[in-house]
Amino acid sequence: MSGGVEWALHCCVVLSGAERPVPAQRLAQLHDVSPTYLAKQLQALSRAGIVRSSQGAAGGYALVRDPGEVTVLDVVEAVDGAGPAFVCTEVRQCGPFPAPPRDCARACPIARAMHDAERAWRASLRSVTIADLAGTVADEVPPERLGAALQWLRGPAG
Amino acid sequence: MSGGVEWALHCCVVLSGAERPVPAQRLAQLHDVSPTYLAKQLQALSRAGIVRSSQGAAGGYALVRDPGEVTVLDVVEAVDGAGPAFVCTEVRQCGPFPAPPRDCARACPIARAMHDAERAWRASLRSVTIADLAGTVADEVPPERLGAALQWLRGPAG
Ligand code: FES
Ligand code: FES
Numbered sequence: 001m002s003g004g005v006e007w008a009l010h011c012c013v014v015l016s017g018a019e020r021p022v023p024a025q026r027l028a029q030l031h032d033v034s035p036t037y038l039a040k041q042l043q044a045l046s047r048a049g050i051v052r053s054s055q056g057a058a059g060g061y062a063l064v065r066d067p068g069e070v071t072v073l074d075v076v077e078a079v080d081g082a083g084p085a086f087v088c089t090e091v092r093q094c095g096p097f098p099a100p101p102r103d104c105a106r107a108c109p110i111a112r113a114m115h116d117a118e119r120a121w122r123a124s125l126r127s128v129t130i131a132d133l134a135g136t137v138a139d140e141v142p143p144e145r146l147g148a149a150l151q152w153l154r155g156p157a158g
Numbered sequence: 159m160s161g162g163v164e165w166a167l168h169c170c171v172v173l174s175g176a177e178r179p180v181p182a183q184r185l186a187q188l189h190d191v192s193p194t195y196l197a198k199q200l201q202a203l204s205r206a207g208i209v210r211s212s213q214g215a216a217g218g219y220a221l222v223r224d225p226g227e228v229t230v231l232d233v234v235e236a237v238d239g240a241g242p243a244f245v246c247t248e249v250r251q252c253g254p255f256p257a258p259p260r261d262c263a264r265a266c267p268i269a270r271a272m273h274d275a276e277r278a279w280r281a282s283l284r285s286v287t288i289a290d291l292a293g294t295v296a297d298e299v300p301p302e303r304l305g306a307a308l309q310w311l312r313g314p315a316g
Contacts, residue, residue, distance in 0.1 A: 001243040001244050003245070005272070006244070006245075006246060006249055006268065006269075007249060009268045010249055010250070010268060013268070030253045030254065030255070031249045031252055031253045032249075032253040033249070033252075072268075072271050072272075085159040085243075086163065086164070087159075087161070087164075089161065091168055091191070092168070094189050094190035094191075095187060095189045095190040096187065096188065096310065097303055097306060097307040097310070099299070099303070103298075103299070109291050109294035109295055110167045110171070110230075110291055111164075113230050113286045113291065114163070114283075116282050117230075117279045117280075117282035118279065119282075120278040120279055120281070120282040121275045121276065121278055121279040124271075124274050124275035124277075124278040125271070125272075125275045128271045128274075133267050133268055133271065136267035137267055140261075140264075140267065141257065141261070142261070145255055149255040152254065152255070
């Protein structure tokens with residue numbers, strides 16, 4: 001899993017609390033990430049239809065949908081891709097006793113066990129939304145610090 | 159996830175059906191894998207206490223424990239390591255509004271969501287044993303092919 005997932009999730013939580021579009025530069029400053037690295041993650045989120053950018057003096061990034069409708073899985077898949085972590089190369093069809101293709105319509109039992117586990121992983125990530133995360137952050141972060149950060153996000157670039 | 163997982167799991171299922179130790183070379187031939195690549199996976203399984211090798215004319219690899227006591231998770235962690243896929247770098251402690259260390263005794267809500275999902279993944283892999291996989295293989299693979307392969311594993315190296 002790439003390090004971009006941590007940043008992208010933090011970014012979405014921040015945007016869910018922002019009252020207006022946040023310039024990419026501000027998002028980078030807020031978490032002390034390089035703007036180049038940031039741009040890559042924001043592009044991935046943008047391609048996945050999770051954020052959109054607007055131009056102009058008040059321009060910046062914003063969530064496209066309600067934060068209650070964006071799941072953690074959406075963000076993870078936007079950044080790291082939706083492909084399976086376990087890839088079956090059909091080793092059962094190799095060697096001196098290969099399974100004939102007609103016996104391989106169904107995935108190998110080993111691949112099924114691995115895919116079941118990935119389904120459980122995805123189901124867990126799908127059960128949490130950006131709004132859920134933002135709610136927990138609001139419960140756990142002292143209101144002064146949260147307020148100061150949101151205030152700063154609104155202010156002029158500096 | 160490394161490709162070694164697929165091979166290592168197939169190898170453990172094969173060993174659970176073998177009546178005596180299987181030479182590494184046979185295991186490599188059976189699935190048409192390079193002996194060098196094979197050696198790496200077998201060493202990982204051996205370090206994790208899942209297989210052991212014996213020397214001599216009848217030597218080779220065997221499972222150490224009952225196949226009903228070796229889980230898919232054991233094999234996956236032996237090959238790919240037991241560390242988390244998501245690594246939190248504490249980005250919340252960076253930037254102009256860092257969370258002070260005293261507020262960070264508990265993992266960040268984002269890290270918790272990611273770790274919950276990995277727990278679900280591990281629980282799923284822990285619920286399936288090598289014996290379970292071997293049972294499914296025995297149900298799904300025609301007995302002639304399975305018998306021929308097991309017969310060949312017992313025979314002289316060739
Ligand atoms: S052939 Fe790929 S997991 Fe069995
Ligand atoms: S600080 Fe690492 S996930 Fe939030």
